[in-house]
Amino acid sequence: MIDISRRSFLAATAGLAAAPAFGQSGVGNADIAIIGAGAAGIAAARRIIAAGKRPIILEAANRAGGRCLTDTSLFDVPVDLGAHWIHMPEINPVAKLALAAGLDVYPAPPGQRLRVGRRYAREGEMEDFLAALVRCNRAIQDAARGKVDMSVVQAIPKDLGDLQPVVEFFLGPFGCGKDLRDISAMDFAKSAERDIDAFCRQGFGALLMKLAE
Numbered sequence: 001m002i003d004i005s006r007r008s009f010l011a012a013t014a015g016l017a018a019a020p021a022f023g024q025s026g027v028g029n030a031d032i033a034i035i036g037a038g039a040a041g042i043a044a045a046r047r048i049i050a051a052g053k054r055p056i057i058l059e060a061a062n063r064a065g066g067r068c069l070t071d072t073s074l075f076d077v078p079v080d081l082g083a084h085w086i087h088m089p090e091i092n093p094v095a096k097l098a099l100a101a102g103l104d105v106y107p108a109p110p111g112q113r114l115r116v117g118r119r120y121a122r123e124g125e126m127e128d129f130l131a132a133l134v135r136c137n138r139a140i141q142d143a144a145r146g147k148v149d150m151s152v153v154q155a156i157p158k159d160l161g162d163l164q165p166v167v168e169f170f171l172g173p174f175g176c177g178k179d180l181r182d183i184s185a186m187d188f189a190k191s192a193e194r195d196i197d198a199f200c201r202q203g204f205g206a207l208l209m210k211l212a213e
Helices: 006-013 039-050 093-100 123-144 161-176 185-190 204-211
Strands: 032-035 055-058 105-107 197-200
Touching (some): 032 039, 039 055, 093 105, 093 204, 123 185, 197 204
Antiparallel strands (some): 105 197
């Protein structure tokens, strides 16, 4: 399976035409073979079709979408088990593709909650958490200015006390889908600010399936 980041997916989809990802031709008539029907494979197939060529996608799984998977059996609403967020929808080509496919894109609910045990964090606890995030982001920016790259976990402060694992989870697995030891401080510092987010009501996985039709 191709490992594709949000950034590389956006770059791959930026110039897509509204052509379906899969043609009707057989294997023998294909001009280009693509390995994997994830976001990268679907994007590649659509661009190849737009260029007048015939691709074929080879996928080991029984569905398209790769890590973008929407489940409709767990609850009464679609649930994304993989990719979910559409960052910066006003300039994100994914949002335009969703709308062109007849799917609904809506703003992500504002605000965030932090829980301490069974209760929500008090105002002072939330302020401490946000202050810790500011310290970490400043440390990452400082580390990124150096000539030698390092992981984010090496760059951030280690004296955050009880907030240490919370902040590390928030910046790493929750925000980036990876542990901080696997994230470059330079890449993290250069990543675009994502202050505005949106969701696809039918699911990100459903969007990928639609684009693969």
